[in-house]
Amino acid sequence: MPVINRRADFERELVGGAAGTSRLVLSDLTVKSPGEQTCLDALDMAATWLPTAPGVTRSAVVVAGLDQAQLWGDLLADQQRREMGIVTLRRFTRHGLRTWALDQKSAFTSESALIRLGETTGGWPLLVDGIAEQLARGVSENAALRSLHERLDDPDGASEFLAQVGLVPKTPLWSAFAVVLEFMTDEGLSFEDLEAAVESGRYDATVPAADTVRTLRALQVFDVSPEGLHRPEPVLHSCWTRTSSI
Structure with a gap:
């Protein structure tokens, strides 16, 4: 190359x-x-x-990356460019975390440990990488998870994480996500419902609501059910709650 x-x-x-x-x-x-x-x-x-x-x-x-996020909506909406092969990076699934754990020298070998890893990190690669770095320094899996939980439980740590995944206060994406949460139901929202919610917020009239929803999806801020219903990813949502209430 x-x-x-x-x-x-x-x-x-x-x-x-x-x-x-x-x-x-x-x-x-x-x-x-x-x-x-x-x-x-x-x-x-x-x-x-x-x-x-x-x-x-x-x-x-x-x-x-995130510095080019303004392009994502256009690219994801453009059928011709989608045919070029656009790949959005995703969070680890349960299966992905199990495969990741095989390289961690006997850490997270039990099913219960993998469940705690998934619940604490949400599968976010940057959080999983942080766990891996602590394990490499000899920190136990329990201590590594506890350290991450404490960091995200702190408003400053929560705010830092949100910014790292693309949600920054006083930006269109932040405002759009805030509006979506106001409309969120326990069952979740379809793509069309998300679009209607963003449209109602009038966060940025220059960007189509559908493009903003596509960008939020690409940021992985939602868990999406097989039925196509979107719910906020729990770890991110918990950080949002701590930060937005400041």
């Missing part, structure tokens, strides 16, 4: 390559956080700038 340090490198590698080779070209937009148009240009180039030599197989990957 070629090293990409600047746009010129990306442009060159998209069209390069020798016949008979298979190549992966990656542009990580999270490193320098370029402007919106530059991000869109990177996507368009990945799809349209093809190798000039015959017989070259090339795949392109564009990585976007």
Whole structure:
């Protein structure tokens, strides 16, 4: 995989390559956080700038993070771009945590321990990574879970976590999520219900409500049932309650 340090490198590698080779070209937009148009240009180039030599197989990957969140709604709503293969990073499932635990040197080997791990972390990768770091330092699984619980139980720690997953006070996404919670029911809300809730809040008339809902979904702030009903993820919701009441 070629090293990409600047746009010129990306442009060159998209069209390069020798016949008979298979190549992966990656542009990580999270490193320098370029402007919106530059991000869109990177996507368009990945799809349209093809190798000039015959017989070259090339795949392109564009990585976007929270600093590019304003693009997510448009990208997720654009059928043509979705066909390019948009992959949203997800929280660990119960099965994923079980697989993760196999690499943790005898930690979280019981079903009850995995349940506590899931309940404490919500499967959020950044929280699971924090547990792994503590285990690597010799901290016991119980102590690691207790430390994480205490951190998230503190309003400052809760606020930090919310910001890390993309919910920052006085931003459109924060306001939209607040409105959604006002309409939330025990059964959960469908996508259409979420859209109607966000629309009613008039948080930002320049962004379609459906785009904001898609972005919230991509942020993984909801648990989604097989029936398509959305409920706030419990760990995040608990942090929200502590922070929003300050």
